[in-house]
Amino acid sequence: MGASLVVEGSVAVIMNRKLIKPISVAIAVMVVVACVGQWIWVDRPILLTAIGLAVVGQQVTLLLLNRVVRGDIEGHTARIVNVIDAYQRPLRRIRPRLPLPPLRVPGDWTITPDVAEILIDEICDSKPQCVVELGSGVSSLIIGYALEQSGGGHCYSLEHDAAYARASSELIARHGLADYVTVIHGAISDYEINGRPGCWYERIAWDSIDDIDLLFVDGPPASIASAARYPALPLLFDRLNSPCVVIMDDGERESDVLTVVRWCQEFAALACEYIATQKGAFRLRKG
Numbered sequence: 175m176g177a178s179l180v181v182e183g184s185v186a187v188i189m190n191r192k193l194i195k196p197i198s199v200a201i202a203v204m205v206v207v208a209c210v211g212q213w214i215w216v217d218r219p220i221l222l223t224a225i226g227l228a229v230v231g232q233q234v235t236l237l238l239l240n241r242v243v244r245g246d247i248e249g250h251t252a253r254i255v256n257v258i259d260a261y262q263r264p265l266r267r268i269r270p271r272l273p274l275p276p277l278r279v280p281g282d283w284t285i286t287p288d289v290a291e292i293l294i295d296e297i298c299d300s301k302p303q304c305v306v307e308l309g310s311g312v313s314s315l316i317i318g319y320a321l322e323q324s325g326g327g328h329c330y331s332l333e334h335d336a337a338y339a340r341a342s343s344e345l346i347a348r349h350g351l352a353d354y355v356t357v358i359h360g361a362i363s364d365y366e367i368n369g370r371p372g373c374w375y376e377r378i379a380w381d382s383i384d385d386i387d388l389l390f391v392d393g394p395p396a397s398i399a400s401a402a403r404y405p406a407l408p409l410l411f412d413r414l415n416s417p418c419v420v421i422m423d424d425g426e427r428e429s430d431v432l433t434v435v436r437w438c439q440e441f442a443a444l445a446c447e448y449i450a451t452q453k454g455a456f457r458l459r460k461g
């Protein structure tokens with residue numbers, strides 16, 4: 175609604191600006207006619223002619239500025255329409271009961287709309303019964319609605335931050351999705367993986383989860399450790415069903431690309447595909 179007003183407003187401005195050109199041309203023509211008239215009927219009207227030429231110059235400048243501003247407004251309007259479309263496309267398959275918090279542009283903490291669309295399509299088409307999400311937030315809502323839409327299944331969302339675990343749980347309850355999503359707080363703790371030290375969600379948070387059909391990797395944040403997401407597969411691989419799909423967000427971040435490379439070297443059963451989303455993503459298939 176708000177967005178459509180922005181677009182309509184911009185279009186209205188563009189339409190009104192179209193009046194500037196004929197008005198400017200009419201003023202310039204009138205001034206030129208007046209100047210010529212002065213040379214015919216008034217003796218040496220230098221000052222009046224100079225003023226007239228200044229007015230014509232001003233009108234020409236106004237016309238040029240109008241063209242530049244119009245280009246800017248049209249460009250902005252096109253970008254707004256693209257953003258609205260990108261935001262609405264994933265929501266065509268789910269029917270949120272309340273407005274979703276905004277999905278953001280690359281660089282922000284939420285998934286981008288194109289990744290939301292990938293998750294929704296994956297869930298609605300493959301109907302996974304057990305989904306595990308690493309890093310809760312708006313994506314937990316998207317997954318919950320997609321599970322509801324696809325007829326069942328449950329998502330366990332591991333969250334390292336107690337405050338965000340509470341905030342995401344409240345968000346899920348407000349949207350009436352508690353039957354589909356459970357947020358589990360798992361503090362970050364130390365592990366030894368393949369002889370190397372690492373850290374990940376504490377074992378008690380995920381030890382009872384098994385038979386995973388879809389794993390969405392969007393946490394822990396890179397601020398926790400340089401390869402914060404790497405432990406996901408060494409620790410969960412045996413709990414992934416065959417077939418299972420793993421979606422990894424932030425596929426353009428160097429640390430995450432290295433993580434996927436390591437996973438593919440260590441788990442020969444994985445087939446890996448890069449998806450050109452706004453922030454880049456990977457889809458890995460087991461079985």
Ligand SMILES: C[S@@+](CC[C@H](N)C(=O)[O-])C[C@H]1O[C@@H](n2cnc3c(N)ncnc32)[C@H](O)[C@@H]1O
Nearest residue numbers: 283284285309310311312313335338392393395
């Ligand atoms: C990459 S984000 C994951 C976000 C989530 N998968 C999503 O797309 O909405 C990683 C962390 O951001 C934090 N987070 C959750 N909600 C947040 C909020 N409203 N503002 C800022 N950070 C948030 C959580 O600690 C989460 O684990």
